[in-house]
Amino acid sequence: MLASVVVINHNYGRFLRAAIDSALAQTHAQTEVVVVDDGSTDDSRSIIAAYGHDVVAVLQPNGGQAAAWDAGLGASRGDAVCFLDADDELRPTALERGVALLARSRVVKVHWPLLEADQHGRTTGLVAPRDELPRGDLRDKVLSDGPHSYPTPAASGKLWSRRLLDEVMPFPAHARRAHGADVYVSTVAPLYGHLERVAEPQGIYRLHGTNNWAAMSFDEQAHFDLGAFELHCDALARHCAELGIAVDAERWKRDSWLRRRCEAAAEIVARVPEGETFVLIDQGELGMDGTAGRKAVPFLERGGRYWGFPGDDGEAVEELERQQRAGVRYVAVGWPAFWSLEHYPRMRDHLHQFGSELARSDRVIVFALGGS
Numbered sequence: 001m002l003a004s005v006v007v008i009n010h011n012y013g014r015f016l017r018a019a020i021d022s023a024l025a026q027t028h029a030q031t032e033v034v035v036v037d038d039g040s041t042d043d044s045r046s047i048i049a050a051y052g053h054d055v056v057a058v059l060q061p062n063g064g065q066a067a068a069w070d071a072g073l074g075a076s077r078g079d080a081v082c083f084l085d086a087d088d089e090l091r092p093t094a095l096e097r098g099v100a101l102l103a104r105s106r107v108v109k110v111h112w113p114l115l116e117a118d119q120h121g122r123t124t125g126l127v128a129p130r131d132e133l134p135r136g137d138l139r140d141k142v143l144s145d146g147p148h149s150y151p152t153p154a155a156s157g158k159l160w161s162r163r164l165l166d167e168v169m170p171f172p173a174h175a176r177r178a179h180g181a182d183v184y185v186s187t188v189a190p191l192y193g194h195l196e197r198v199a200e201p202q203g204i205y206r207l208h209g210t211n212n213w214a215a216m217s218f219d220e221q222a223h224f225d226l227g228a229f230e231l232h233c234d235a236l237a238r239h240c241a242e243l244g245i246a247v248d249a250e251r252w253k254r255d256s257w258l259r260r261r262c263e264a265a266a267e268i269v270a271r272v273p274e275g276e277t278f279v280l281i282d283q284g285e286l287g288m289d290g291t292a293g294r295k296a297v298p299f300l301e302r303g304g305r306y307w308g309f310p311g312d313d314g315e316a317v318e319e320l321e322r323q324q325r326a327g328v329r330y331v332a333v334g335w336p337a338f339w340s341l342e343h344y345p346r347m348r349d350h351l352h353q354f355g356s357e358l359a360r361s362d363r364v365i366v367f368a369l370g371g372s
Contacts, residue, residue, distance in 0.1 A: 001030065001080055001099050001102070001103060002031075002032065002077060002078045002079055002080075003028050003030060003032075003080040003081070003082070004031075004032050004033075004076035004078030004082070005023035005026065005031065005032070005034070005084050005095070006034045006036060006069070006072035006073070006075075006076055006081060006082070007019050007020055007023060007033065007035040007036065007055075007085075007086055008036050008038065008065065008068045008069065008072065008084065008085055008086060008155075009038065009040060009044055009048075010037070010038040010039065010040055010044075010062065010068070010086075011041060011042045012040075012042075012044065012085075012086040012087045013040065013043045013047055014042075015087040015206065015208075016047050016048070017047060018089050018121060019084055019087070019088060020047075020048075020055060022084075022089040022090040022091075022092075023084060025090075026090065026092060026094065026095045027092050027095075028095035028096040028099055031078075032056065032076065032077060032078060033054065033055045033056070034055065034056040034057075034058060034075050034076045035057050035058065036058040036060070036068045036072040036075070037057070037058070037059050037060070038063060038064070038065075038068040045059060058072060058075045065181045066171040066181050069083055069169070069181045070169060070170040070171060073165055073170075078162065079161065079163075080098065080102050080161065080162070081160050081162060081165060082095065082156070082158065082160070083155050083156070083181070083182065084156050084203075085154065087206045088114070088154070088156035088203060088204055088206055089121070089156075089203060089206075090156065090203045091201070091202045091203055091204075094159075094198075094202035097112070097198045098112070098159035098198060098202070101197075101198065102159055102196070104194075106194045107161065107193060107195070107196050108161045108163070108164035108189055108192050108193030108194065108195070109158060109159070109160055109161070109164065109186070109189045109193070110159040110195070110196045110197065110198065111133050111157050111158045111159070111196075111197055111198075112133070112153065112199075112200070112201060112202040112203065113127045113129065113133065113153055113157065113200075113201045113202075114127065114128050114153050114154060114156060114157045114201055114202075114204060114205035115127060115201045115203070115205065116128050116204075116205050117204045117205065117206050117207070118206070118207065119206065119207075119208035121204060121206065123204065124207075127201055128154065128157075129152070129153055131151040133151060133153070133197040133199075134150050134151065134195060135194075135195050135196050135197045137190070137194050138150055138190040138194075139190045139191060142190045142191070142236070143240070143245065143247055145252070146233055146236065146247075146251075146252030146256070147187040147229055147232035147233055147236055147252065148232070148258075150190075152182075152186045153205070154182070154205050155181070155182035156203050156205065157202070157203055157205070158182055158185075160185065161193070164185070164192050165185070167192055168184075168188055168189075168192075168239070171184065183228070183232065184232060184235055187236050188235065188236055188239045191236075191239055191240065191243060217290075218287060218289055218290060218291055219265065219291055221287070222258070222261055222262050222265060222287075222288075223262060226256070226258040226262050229256055229258050233252045233253050236249070236252075260335065260363050261288075263363050264286070264332075264335070264363040264364040265291045265292075267361060267366065268332050268364060269291055269292045270359070271330070271368075272294050272330045272332070274292065274293040274294060275294070277294070277297055277327070277328050277329075277330070278294060278295070278296060278297065278328065278329075278330035278331060278332050278366075279296075279299050279301075279320065279328055279330070279331045279332070280297065280299060280332050280334065281331065281332070281333045281334065282298075282299075282332075282333075282334035282336055283334075283336045283337040284298060284306040285334070285336040285337075286334050286336070296332075297323060297328060299319060300315075301319075301323075310344065310347075313344045313345065313346040314346070316340075316344040316346065317344075317346050317347055317350050320347065320350055320351070324354075324369055324370070328369070329369050329370055330366065330369065331355070331366070331367040331369060332364055332365070332366050332367075333364065333365045333367075334363070335364065338365070341365075351367045351369075354369060355368050355369040355370065356368050
């Protein structure tokens with residue numbers, strides 16, 4: 001099976017050589033490398049030119065990720081296609097391992113975890129995503145829970161069958177506006193076939209501070225993610241309609257974790273004054289380091305980082321008292337950690353004895369400490 005690595009680049013010249021070299025180093029015997037430059041203004045195009053006939057170069061005006069994917073697919077010939085972000089790298093065995101699984105009947109997507117690395121390509125010891133990647137028939141799960149209902153890696157951790165890509169690309173207008181071309185294809189892929197996984201990491205996901213998502217504030221991330229999710233809901237519903245499958249896309253939107261997160265943040269903003277700091281008890285799940293000028297302190301906190309839950313009730317109360325002495329006057333308990341108010345009864349009693357409950361919903365409970 002001919003496999004294609006399509007490198008997608010926009011102003012990532014400082015990382016581009018490593019990405020192309022990793023694609024050219026694949027152990028899979030039949031591999032082609034296509035490099036799409038999406039209107040870069042740095043030295044990317046001179047770097048691409050230096051590879052000569054070793055790569056297929058596609059140079060186009062800036063049109064965004066979806067346009068670059070469309071152009072890359074059109075220039076590639078492989079029956080297996082991996083879209084490699086230019087700031088990431090593949091391990092040499094990625095295609096060899098992936099193609100063997102993609103050749104199985106009904107498989108349309110193979111994915112693998114990625115090793116997280118810093119801007120210099122030094123791995124951190126962490127793997128993305130944290131959860132085990134699923135395999136098999138996920139159609140019923142996606143129809144029930146909607147988009148983003150199963151863990152999946154970044155674009156560089158996915159190998160697609162061309163028959164799936166030909167089914168869902170070029171990207172329709174409603175999908176082009178959604179963040180993450182790979183997330184759109186991952187969303188609809190279970191409608192058309194099965195998924196397989198390579199258990200061991202087969203690539204490097206570089207975190208360098210200038211990734212589009214990483215550079216956003218929490219509020220920007222939360223609303224951006226919610227908007228993309230709802231566009232993916234519409235895209236998935238449209239594919240379902242074309243296949244004669246009845247679904248309730250509005251329920252997906254209404255019940256989404258992303259919507260609850262935005263609503264919880266809005267409720268905190270309504271009760272915690274601007275400029276104040278609040279303790280956030282959320283099991284480390286909401287990703288909220290602050291919202292609308294209000295700083296969030298994780299619980300437990302050590303050196304500004306989330307440190308896990310208290311070992312016992314005494315440690316929980318001690319942490320609250322420590323934060324109060326530091327001048328923190330508000331506490332927000334997010335729904336992922338509502339259980340903590342039962343598990344740590346002394347902490348719960350402390351919040352009521354030395355504070356007052358300002359708001360309660362099925363998303364967040366907000367307390368003011370010191371009786372304010």
